[in-house]
Amino acid sequence: MTTDARLAARLADEAGHLLLSVRENGTDLEPKALGKRGDAESNALLLSRLAAERPGDAVLSEESADDPARLDADRVWIIDPLDGTREFSKPGRSDWAVHVALWERGGGITAAAVAQPALGLVHASDDASLGPRHDGRIRVLVSDSRPPAFAAPVAERLDAELVPMGSAGAKAMAVLRGEADAYVHAGGQWEWDSAAPVGVVLGAGLHASRVDGSPLRYNESHPYLPDLVISRPELADRLLTAIRLDAPPQAG
Ligand SMILES: Nc1ncnc2c1ncn2[C@@H]1O[C@H](COP(=O)(O)O)[C@@H](OP(=O)(O)O)[C@H]1O
Numbered sequence: 001m002t003t004d005a006r007l008a009a010r011l012a013d014e015a016g017h018l019l020l021s022v023r024e025n026g027t028d029l030e031p032k033a034l035g036k037r038g039d040a041e042s043n044a045l046l047l048s049r050l051a052a053e054r055p056g057d058a059v060l061s062e063e064s065a066d067d068p069a070r071l072d073a074d075r076v077w078i079i080d081p082l083d084g085t086r087e088f089s090k091p092g093r094s095d096w097a098v099h100v101a102l103w104e105r106g107g108g109i110t111a112a113a114v115a116q117p118a119l120g121l122v123h124a125s126d127d128a129s130l131g132p133r134h135d136g137r138i139r140v141l142v143s144d145s146r147p148p149a150f151a152a153p154v155a156e157r158l159d160a161e162l163v164p165m166g167s168a169g170a171k172a173m174a175v176l177r178g179e180a181d182a183y184v185h186a187g188g189q190w191e192w193d194s195a196a197p198v199g200v201v202l203g204a205g206l207h208a209s210r211v212d213g214s215p216l217r218y219n220e221s222h223p224y225l226p227d228l229v230i231s232r233p234e235l236a237d238r239l240l241t242a243i244r245l246d247a248p249p250q251a252g
């Protein structure tokens with residue numbers, strides 16, 4: 001049988017190809033309608049593939065009603081069929097992604113993949129490795145539309161450059177590849193936004209935690225997970241200290 005990580009990679013890739021064709025064929029649509037179509041078609045594909053390949057597993061998807069049966073399940077796929085919907089709808093943008101992660105009771109996220117279809121890339125927890133660091137100043141990625149309030153003072157403390165980018169998956173994979181040093185977020189997010197990116201970067205030995213340094217927990221009854229820090233391992237302590245000094249975080 002295909003391993004869970006290989007399955008995650010294959011499904012993220014397949015959904016990514018579907019999204020590229022939705023984009024190609026939807027040039028006449030308003031951005032909102034295009035995003036909606038992408039969300040729905042990618043979700044339908046992932047749900048049908050998971051039902052066929054792993055019929056006994058539960059699913060938590062951004063685009064489906066939450067089935068409380070997942071709380072008693074031992075295996076739950078946490079998927080974001082289109083992360084960065086806003087950017088997907090803008091011509092020429094490549095900062096959007098497909099997230100497929102598997103949560104297992106007692107093990108957390110045990111398999112994961114993030115596809116970046118517009119870049120032709122799929123990163124998975126069983127084959128990802130940390131890329132060589134870019135040259136120059138520390139680069140910290142933040143949301144294009146909702147950067148955390150503490151981003152500017154933290155960047156100043158670290159003499160870092162803040163770089164806005166869409167999609168949690170795109171930002172996390174840019175850190176994985178060495179194009180940036182860290183991704184910080186606070187103020188709101190859901191489990192599907194970070195489960196797969198976190199599964200992939202942890203598989204490659206990067207740091208991933210809440211902004212207060214505590215572990216990220218998945219398949220909670222309320223799947224709200226408002227903040228995270230992903231960074232190259234050598235920067236994690238300095239970054240968490242800067243966040244603590246500039247914005248004493250409220251974990252919750
Ligand atoms: N304050 C907030 N509350 C809820 N979700 C948020 C959020 N800030 C960012 N997100 C979600 O996190 C993902 C990455 O955001 P960003 O591109 O701004 O970094 C997006 O997912 P979706 O595109 O799947 O909705 C976005 O909706």
Ligand SMILES: [Mg+2]
Pocket residue numbers: 062080082083084168192193
């Ligand atoms: Mg998302």
